[in-house]
Amino acid sequence: MERLNAKHVLITGASRGLGRQLALDFSREGAAALALCARNRDSLRVLEREIDEIAPDTNVIVIEADMSRPVDIERLFAVALSEFHGRLDVLINNASALGPAPIPFLLDYPLEDFQTVLNTNLVGPYLAIRESLPAMFERGGSIINVTSDAGIVGYAGWGAYGISKFGLEGLSQTWAAELAETQVRVNWVDPGSMNTAMHRAAEPDEDPEQWADPADVTEVFIYLASDESKGVTGRRFEAQKFSSERAENHHVSGA
């Protein structure tokens, strides 16, 4: 525990699903400050109160922002860096837009929705990384992008979402290469199938019970945000596999 002691962290898409769980688990791990961003301020406020009960020493700031809008991203970082006095150690690009659900085939995909999904899932993380670098360039930092297996395999019916995640994989690799000589680390995580509102909307005919709970996939994020992963950059992680291996190692070493 307390693996994130003194860390200043910004999480996008924090109001629900994986982002919400990351905020809770990061506060349990002793994060000094959390900037939580989403479009829905009310949900963020509820989360803020919850964290206050779990970890009263964690400084939490909630910021309403739409990651498809560059002016919102600019404001998000201005507010967070104002609150954190210029410090930021960890950025988690978690916010994702699914687009229309159920997802239409590409032939039927509305252009406006296509552009919104790419703006949120690809341009948004690009801008967020740019905005976070000034705070990380000198002290070092960890950037974690949330990807998907739809970003390495072109599945029929995953539309702009999958295409945006292909882009995010490339974005992550390119940032990691360009920042290789700095102390800013860039890694990307595929959380796998999770029982979240977004996934249920994407695959309404599937049984959500078969999918992992967001709480089961946060271990790799804690690892990448902490100093334990110092020097690790440019790598793709599968969250559920990572959690299983950790649990197994723990079991073996504890036996």
Add this chain to the structure above:
Amino acid sequence: MSRVLEFSLPEGLNAKEPPELRGSRRRDGVRLLVLNRRTGRVIHSLFDRICDFLVPGDLLVFNASRTLPALLVGRRESDKSRVELRLASHLSDDSWLALIRNALCEDCPVRGETNSVINFDLGLSARLESPHKEIPGMWKVRFSASGSALVDLIYRLGEPVRYRYVSRPWRLNYYQTVYAREPGSAEMPSAGRAFTWETFLRLRKKGIETAYTTLHTGLSSYLDDELDRRHPGFEEEYDIGERAASKIRVACSTGRRVIAVGTTVVRALESAAQADGIVSAGHRYTGLRITPDTALRVTDGILTGLHEPAASHLELLSAFISPALLREAYIDAVRLRYLWHEFGDLNLII
């Protein structure tokens, strides 16, 4: 102001737009006038060759303050007239200094009254507490929000301060350096605007060190020519962290050059220097005015923009180089059609 610092600046030499929109398509696509502070020798170069003029061990000190969209338009509660409020400085009691003008007429001052209120959108308001003694139209104001909540509202409501020589409104991100962190400046600390991440990586490869301070810059103009010539100053907030202070102390004690990126950095470092020249970390306010008579205790060189005739910044530069040599270099810059102001060319004095 000494007469030697007066020169004629043709209208056409005002940089009207960011360099990345001028043709080079690059932030670092500006010219660099390198001036030897002892001999006055001038080299005309390009900014992307700045590494050629620095040596391993040099320490470049930057101002990482982020520019606010510091121009807000609201309505006076008393008569509902539209007024423009230009934030100038955040004060230690959490109030602000702000220049208040008629929103429809930049040159028309507004008669403010103590305790009167200006209302903005999104529920923000500002109460006028007291007028500045020397600057007409400048008031100490207190907003209905503070801290990061106020920053959020300023970003939603404001736009960058812009002067007449800039051709049209540009987005706020054109008024940021790539390394800007904590918001608080009324205007961009523009001497570092040309730096790109690529430049930083090249500096690092060459063994040139970097350090970051924060000095939230105030307004460069009070929209009054006579007042601007005198430019009465006010205290500005600055912060030097232990990491930066330590780098500066080590550079000074080992005889390496400390080069300020911008006049704001000179003011912050020289303000923080104790009598023995040692810079201490801290969050403070300074009203230090640097003149040709100021003995610089920390800074050995400066990277800066080109400044208007009789601007107070030229006084500061004259602490680095004799006014006569500076004037010769400026006349040369005019002849060779260098560009002035925040989107213009740069001048390295070492």
